[in-house]
Amino acid sequence: MLKVSSLESGYGETQVLHGVDMDIRKGSVHALLGRNGVGKSTMLKTLIGQLPVRRGRITFQETDITALPSYAIARHGMAYVPETRDIFGALTVRENLQLASRLAPSEGAWSMQDTLAFFPNLEKRLNNGGHQLSGGEQQMLAIGRALMTDPNILILDEPTEGLAPIIIQQIFEKLLALKARGMTILLVEQNLHFALGLADDISLMSRGEIVWHGTSETLAHDTAAQSRWLGV
Numbered sequence: 001m002l003k004v005s006s007l008e009s010g011y012g013e014t015q016v017l018h019g020v021d022m023d024i025r026k027g028s029v030h031a032l033l034g035r036n037g038v039g040k041s042t043m044l045k046t047l048i049g050q051l052p053v054r055r056g057r058i059t060f061q062e063t064d065i066t067a068l069p070s071y072a073i074a075r076h077g078m079a080y081v082p083e084t085r086d087i088f089g090a091l092t093v094r095e096n097l098q099l100a101s102r103l104a105p106s107e108g109a110w111s112m113q114d115t116l117a118f119f120p121n122l123e124k125r126l127n128n129g130g131h132q133l134s135g136g137e138q139q140m141l142a143i144g145r146a147l148m149t150d151p152n153i154l155i156l157d158e159p160t161e162g163l164a165p166i167i168i169q170q171i172f173e174k175l176l177a178l179k180a181r182g183m184t185i186l187l188v189e190q191n192l193h194f195a196l197g198l199a200d201d202i203s204l205m206s207r208g209e210i211v212w213h214g215t216s217e218t219l220a221h222d223t224a225a226q227s228r229w230l231g232v
């Protein structure tokens with residue numbers, strides 16, 4: 001559903017991605033893993049149009065989106081939750097969610113009720129400001145907001161970063177439930193255990209290139225690849 005070939009991008013003089021190939025199947029969870037600074041977040045920013053493509057091609061649901069601006073890519077159904085989560089701290093949880101549904105009105109989209117039923121933690125916090133939420137609640141709000149835009153793919157950059165183990169487990173179960181509903185997910189993670197439990201397919205990145213790809217099951221048994229590319 002999302003095909004990337006020979007993708008190059010970077011910042012100014014610095015080239016970060018040196019010809020990335022990836023193929024994400026509809027309904028699958030695909031994890032992109034690698035050490036710090038190898039280009040994972042750069043890859044996501046390039047996919048969603050926040051960084052221009054220098055070379056290569058991105059095809060999403062048979063449409064060439066390589067040169068599209070980020071708002072047009074979002075309209076094709078790519079929802080992105082950045083590392084920083086980017087919720088509106090000065091707005092309440094209710095206002096954050098209302099904004100999402102207003103920005104992307106769509107027939108099949110989740111309503112606020114659907115979103116609160118899925119994330120009951122948020123229901124108790126509806127009138128709280130975004131900045132009053134815990135890290136886990138912020139992550140749930142960010143994911144909830146993304147879901148309300150009726151995405152065809154959900155792109156998550158390190159959703160577990162900085163969260164306590166019990167909260168990581170909650171996020172894990174939510175993503176597993178989304179997977180069971182058929183949601184396509186592209187996940188960047190530092191937590192190998194989390195990624196292996198959730199993903200069907202894995203790509204390992206090093207210095208802006210994909211150096212290994214295969215199923216989670218294969219990686220779980222490939223301790224050489226784990227130690228070489230992830231340092232575990």
Ligand SMILES: Nc1ncnc2c1ncn2[C@@H]1O[C@H](COP(=O)(O)OP(=O)(O)OP(=O)(O)O)[C@@H](O)[C@H]1O
Pocket residue numbers: 011014016034035036037038039040041042043
């Ligand atoms: N805005 C920027 N301007 C210039 N260089 C950048 C910028 N953002 C990232 N870089 C550089 O690009 C390279 C890749 O960074 P990127 O954030 O994509 O890595 P990452 O794999 O997501 O790492 P991490 O695991 O730490 O999140 C790094 O060398 C980084 O210093």
Ligand SMILES: [Mg+2]
Pocket residue numbers: 040041042083157
């Ligand atoms: Mg990153």
